[in-house]
Amino acid sequence: MSTHTNPRSTTRVAVDAQRLADLYAAPEALRVVNVWDAASARVVSELPGTRAIATAGHGIAASHGYADGEQIPLDTMIAAIARIVSATDLPVTADLDGGFGDAGETVRRVIGAGACGANIEDRLRPLDESVEIMRAAVTAGEREGVSFVLNARTDAFVRGGDRPRAESIDDAIERGRAYLDAGATAVFVPGVLSADDTRSLVAGIGERKVSVIGLPGALTAAEYEELGVARVSYGPMPQNVALTALKRLGESLSDGGVIPEGTEVLNNF
Secondary structure, eight states: OOOOOOOSOHHHHHHHHHHHHHHHHSSSOEEOOOBOSHHHHHHHHTSTTOOOEEBOHHHHHHHTTOOTTTOSOHHHHHHHHHHHHHTOSSOEEEEOTTOTTOHHHHHHHHHHTTOOEEEEEOTTOOHHHHHHHHHHHHHHHHHTTOOOEEEEEOOTTTTOTTSOHHHHHHHHHHHHHHHHHTTOSEEEOOSOOOHHHHHHHHHHHOTTOEEEEOOTTSOOHHHHHHTTOSEEEOTTHHHHHHHHHHHHHHHHHHTTOOOOTTOOOOOOO
């Protein structure tokens, strides 16, 4: 069991939640460069354009040697989120996979770690079951005195198999509306979404209610913003970029290279 000290009071988390909700509702899309540990959180927090911090569940799991998909023990995940919270003054929203078996209890613990929002996946469970999971997360926040900012994720595209794209769009809209009715702040629809896909989702779910991921082949954040998207995140891709840079450096050093000039000291805790 983690013994990490609670980095923020519940009152502070409640204030962060309002700040985060306001960012979702703003005309400008909230852009979050996902982080996976305290060092990456510190670096991203210090960028002038950063307004909030979002964790990457896949990234945290990988940094501890686990595969994605709730393979990492929940205690380990919560402790990692707490360390990320301690590294920034910004609101923190956490990737909680599918809720770790008890979304309400997991949210209660995440609030205790100092986070004010989360992504929770529906994994294309039956709709009524998925709605109850999202409602449990929101209700847990209310019990703690926090208007928890739930970015309810529907896997209508990434788990939709080979069904027609129009069916995935309709499914995402139906699920998204249901999650908003259950108290979610926004609906996360991961996948490489075209402009037409995005227009349909925003029309069906609502302006500044749709959250997307920036993947290779996706639109730019500015294009998604113009289409009415609330949030653009990048999942495990920032960690992949960092690890690719590390790999290239290792190859260079093995070939007799040197540390590049201009390398900054960014993890100075």
